[in-house]
Amino acid sequence: MYEMNASPMNLLERLGIDAPILQAPMAGVSTPEMAAAVSNAGALGSIGVGSTNATDARRMVAAFRQRSVRSVHVNVFCHAPARASEAREARWIERLRPEFVRFGAAPPLALREIYRSFVEDDDMLSMLLEERPRVVSFHFGLPSAERIEALRKAGIVLLGSATSVAEARTLTAAGIDAVIAQGYEAGGHRGVFDPDADDDRLGTFALTRLLVREIDRPIIAAGGIMDGAGIAAVLRLGASGAQLGTAFVACDESQADRGYRAALKSDAAYHTVMTRAISGRPARCLANRFTALAAGVEARDVPDYPIAYDAGKALHAAARTAGELGFGAQWAGQGAPLSRAMPAGELVAALRREIAVA
Numbered sequence: 606m607y608e609m610n611a612s613p614m615n616l617l618e619r620l621g622i623d624a625p626i627l628q629a630p631m632a633g634v635s636t637p638e639m640a641a642a643v644s645n646a647g648a649l650g651s652i653g654v655g656s657t658n659a660t661d662a663r664r665m666v667a668a669f670r671q672r673s674v675r676s677v678h679v680n681v682f683c684h685a686p687a688r689a690s691e692a693r694e695a696r697w698i699e700r701l702r703p704e705f706v707r708f709g710a711a712p713p714l715a716l717r718e719i720y721r722s723f724v725e726d727d728d729m730l731s732m733l734l735e736e737r738p739r740v741v742s743f744h745f746g747l748p749s750a751e752r753i754e755a756l757r758k759a760g761i762v763l764l765g766s767a768t769s770v771a772e773a774r775t776l777t778a779a780g781i782d783a784v785i786a787q788g789y790e791a792g793g794h795r796g797v798f799d800p801d802a803d804d805d806r807l808g809t810f811a812l813t814r815l816l817v818r819e820i821d822r823p824i825i826a827a828g829g830i831m832d833g834a835g836i837a838a839v840l841r842l843g844a845s846g847a848q849l850g851t852a853f854v855a856c857d858e859s860q861a862d863r864g865y866r867a868a869l870k871s872d873a874a875y876h877t878v879m880t881r882a883i884s885g886r887p888a889r890c891l892a893n894r895f896t897a898l899a900a901g902v903e904a905r906d907v908p909d910y911p912i913a914y915d916a917g918k919a920l921h922a923a924a925r926t927a928g929e930l931g932f933g934a935q936w937a938g939q940g941a942p943l944s945r946a947m948p949a950g951e952l953v954a955a956l957r958r959e960i961a962v963a
């Protein structure tokens with residue numbers, strides 16, 4: 606028997622799903638088509654709108670609803686808005702200049718805050734209150750109590766990412782319904798509330814056990830879970846569900862480009878690196894030309910998220926134009942070599958079969 610801190614049925618009922626599987630929201634990689642395929646297969650399909658404005662996010666929800674009548678999960682980023690520093694940004698541009706020059710391009714003249722945080726995006730809040738997805742989750746922290754209350758009153762189930770017991774306590778004190786325990790193995794952006802604070806870098810195993818013991822909410826484990834054996838393992842640790850990101854990156858419905866897919870299939874997938882040089886916040890990426898460049902960079906030299914991402918995306922675009930695909934934000938977790946290229950619905954079906962025999 607699994608040792609539970611909260612009934613898993615309760616979480617699954619609240620999310621409106623029948624398998625303990627959440628496809629991670631992956632801004633820029635997952636798609637409404639992927640989310641619909643996942644939800645139609647009985648798991649929770651998710652839409653990442655952290656890099657999207659409210660108009661496009663509304664279109665994404667509509668695209669999901671054209672394909673599925675089941676639950677949908679929308680994820681927003683709640684980072685502290687970026688602090689601009691002209692001097693730091695100018696130094697960062699100079700640091701990257703030789704790379705741009707190598708690809709026959711010029712770096713941007715200035716860097717912009719390319720995405721708005723949900724903490725100050727009223728249009729996104731209105732969109733969510735009107736569209737009422739079944740589930741909304743917060744990454745990088747929390748919005749104000751008023752925003753949380755408005756979403757709760759609309760009947761939306763709320764999830765939040767935590768990388769530590771302290772962050773999980775903040776989530777529960779704010780009334781979040783279930784906590785996503787994101788271990789250090791996880792691909793993509795680490796959900797730390799403050800990227801400049803000390804980080805204990807807890808792995809999924811220890812973090813899940815700590816939160817199951819100390820937090821009176823269902824726990825959803827995330828990080829390094831790639832198959833039914835991994836999902837069954839975190840259920841045995843007391844999690845009520847598992848959120849998988851990297852496992853879905855190679856799926857047919859993903860937006861991952863040719864270079865990203867090729868890297869995932871190659872020996873490169875055996876090496877992942879946590880870096881903040883690509884976007885301005887720590888994120889786990891396949892080892893590539895960009896992470897190699899980032900190796901000697903001090904955190905204080907990198908512009909705030911998402912200002913640094915403006916430069917990162919420009920460098921990737923310049924490199925890609927010159928035929929070099931190794932400067933992409935190829936986010937992936939430590940289980941990357943276990944990813945499978947197939948339709949997302951078939952992946953969910955395979956995961957369900959694997960859980961049953963694990």
Ligand SMILES: Cc1cc2nc3c(=O)[nH]c(=O)nc-3n(C[C@H](O)[C@H](O)[C@H](O)COP(=O)(O)O)c2cc1C
Nearest residue numbers: 629631632653744791792793828829850851936938
């Ligand atoms: C390509 C990619 C993009 C991601 N984007 C988001 C995002 O937009 N919002 C979010 O909350 N988490 C995001 N994550 C993190 C996932 O929610 C989750 O923590 C992670 O995928 C779990 O680890 P795994 O990749 O080993 O499964 C992303 C992960 C990946 C791999």
